[in-house]
Amino acid sequence: MDPEAVRKYSALHAKPDGLVLQYGTAGFRTKAERLDHVMFRMGLLAVLRSKQTKSTIGVMVTASHNPEEDNGVKLVDPLGEMLAPSWEEHATCLANAEERDVWRVLMDISEKAAVNLQQEAFVVIGRDTRPSSERLSQSVIDGVTVLGGQFHDYGLLTTPQLHYMVYCRNSSGRYGEATVDGYYQKLSTAFVELTKQAFCGGNEYRSLKVDCANGVGALKLREMEPYFSQGLSVQLFNDGTKGKLNHLCGADFVKSHQRPPQGMEMKSSERCCSFDGDADRIVYYYSDTDGHFHLIDGDKIATLISSFLKELLVEVPVYCTKTGVKHLHHKAQEFDVGVYFEANGHGTVLFSKAAEMKIKQLAKELEDKKRKAAQMLANVIDLFNQAAGDAISDMLVIEAILALKGLTVQEWDALYTDLPNRQLKVKVADRQVISTTDAERQAVTPPGLQEAINDLVKKYKLSRAFVRPSGTEDVVRVYAEADSQESADSLAHEVSLAVF
Ligand code: 16G
Numbered sequence: 001m002d003p004e005a006v007r008k009y010s011a012l013h014a015k016p017d018g019l020v021l022q023y024g025t026a027g028f029r030t031k032a033e034r035l036d037h038v039m040f041r042m043g044l045l046a047v048l049r050s051k052q053t054k055s056t057i058g059v060m061v062t063a064s065h066n067p068e069e070d071n072g073v074k075l076v077d078p079l080g081e082m083l084a085p086s087w088e089e090h091a092t093c094l095a096n097a098e099e100r101d102v103w104r105v106l107m108d109i110s111e112k113a114a115v116n117l118q119q120e121a122f123v124v125i126g127r128d129t130r131p132s133s134e135r136l137s138q139s140v141i142d143g144v145t146v147l148g149g150q151f152h153d154y155g156l157l158t159t160p161q162l163h164y165m166v167y168c169r170n171s172s173g174r175y176g177e178a179t180v181d182g183y184y185q186k187l188s189t190a191f192v193e194l195t196k197q198a199f200c201g202g203n204e205y206r207s208l209k210v211d212c213a214n215g216v217g218a219l220k221l222r223e224m225e226p227y228f229s230q231g232l233s234v235q236l237f238n239d240g241t242k243g244k245l246n247h248l249c250g251a252d253f254v255k256s257h258q259r260p261p262q263g264m265e266m267k268s269s270e271r272c273c274s275f276d277g278d279a280d281r282i283v284y285y286y287s288d289t290d291g292h293f294h295l296i297d298g299d300k301i302a303t304l305i306s307s308f309l310k311e312l313l314v315e316v317p318v319y320c321t322k323t324g325v326k327h328l329h330h331k332a333q334e335f336d337v338g339v340y341f342e343a344n345g346h347g348t349v350l351f352s353k354a355a356e357m358k359i360k361q362l363a364k365e366l367e368d369k370k371r372k373a374a375q376m377l378a379n380v381i382d383l384f385n386q387a388a389g390d391a392i393s394d395m396l397v398i399e400a401i402l403a404l405k406g407l408t409v410q411e412w413d414a415l416y417t418d419l420p421n422r423q424l425k426v427k428v429a430d431r432q433v434i435s436t437t438d439a440e441r442q443a444v445t446p447p448g449l450q451e452a453i454n455d456l457v458k459k460y461k462l463s464r465a466f467v468r469p470s471g472t473e474d475v476v477r478v479y480a481e482a483d484s485q486e487s488a489d490s491l492a493h494e495v496s497l498a499v500f
Pocket residue numbers: 025026064280323324325326342344346469470471472473477
């Protein structure tokens with residue numbers, strides 16, 4: 001570690017004057033042209049984190065569902081998880097340090113976090129298909145190498161694939177092989193095993209239309225298809241050959257506009273789904289015989305999966321957390337089986353090591369009928385990405401469950417009916433004046449806001465409304481639901497006026 005070399009290289013990745021960025025809900029995210037210094041510095045930070053944890057650390061270059069001009073970066077911790085909160089603070093500090101202070105801040109972090117600088121470091125890097133991603137991941141590599149870290153650049157990967165690689169590398173091969181082929185093999189084997197038992201092999205379950213948001217999911221799904229094609233045939237739309245990333249397509253577009261993506265031909269009652277730009281979110285939908293569009297979001301995905309697991313297990317309590325995968329993921333880890341999904345389609349199911357061992361043991365021992373259930377569960381464990389929510393893995397789980405249970409997409413949709421709801425975003429001078437508690441369902445500040453919301457909510461039937469500052473954009477999010485669409489719209493509108 002040579003301070004002069006760091007200074008020299010840092011100057012080649014200089015921070016624009018006065019630019020201040022925050023490590024937000026899912027890392028740094030902004031216009032790509034403002035991120036070069038952040039990438040270089042996250043390369044530096046990944047080396048420190050790797051030395052401190054004595055493990056491989058991941059760096060993913062992506063801005064998920066944001067427009068193509070944006071980019072972003074997040075660090076992945078040893079078990080494939082999101083970066084620990086105390087290191088998010090270090091990341092923000094380092095990203096915002098003035099040029100002359102970069103070395104000093106690095107040394108401060110090393111001291112605070114008791115990093116042994118003699119320790120070796122290994123970093124793995126992945127990126128999405130944005131035009132800026134290749135160059136920006138090169139800046140990450142500059143940061144890693146200038147501090148003497150070793151690295152492996154996976155090139156194009158979905159975000160959950162990078163989480164998977166990190167987890168594999170730190171569990172000495174027990175979780176799987178840290179290659180894309182290893183990932184395809186592991187998931188596809190579980191999928192094919194699981195669906196073998198589905199006797200209703202009607203054509204209905206054989207094909208699925210997938211909108212890939214013109215992102216990296218298209219490349220990876222296409223590569224993977226031969227591995228599972230005996231069980232499922234996927235037809236890809238918005239595969240990046242024509243359209244622009246996330247533009248009028250993808251999970252975020254479909255969820256927030258409640259309409260089909262451009263470029264997808266939907267016939268009535270066909271099962272369709274959308275990934276987002278880095279393939280860590282998925283939502284399903286179909287159009288009915290009257291041509292009406294029906295969205296099946298993360299909540300309903302969670303319901304399908306938990307009702308499936310419930311038949312094999314017992315009781316399912318429900319908990320809420322703050323917005324953001326990192327919060328949900330940690331909550332889910334407290335249980336033997338933790339199912340988590342955000343309505344926007346990000347989620348997975350986590351199994352504790354103890355539960356996994358027990359199930360895999362029982363799959364060998366039990367007598368016939370119970371053994372089948374245990375084997376099924378064992379395959380489900382292998383099919384879910386245990387490191388992060390994963391559109392490809394979730395898609396295969398959902399397809400397997402629908403086939404096994406003989407459920408049509410309409411029957412799945414009919415598990416429950418959503419109340420009419422509306423989400424709005426409100427621009428305010430400073431969104432941080434709003435603080436919340438109770439998993440972001442109650443506003444604590446500014447004074448009087450929660451009381452105002454309570455009064456508005458009382459005016460409508462079956463109503464609720466929440467406000468919270470966004471963790472990814474400079475806006476306040478307003479959510480309202482009520483007995484009719486008109487009421488939900490009007491409540492959302494009234495609440496957004498109260499936010500000013
Ligand atoms: C990010 C998060 C997602 C969260 C969303 C909220 C990850 C991988 N993604 O996309 O979990 O729902 O931000 O954004 O952590 P918001 O605060 O702007 O609504």
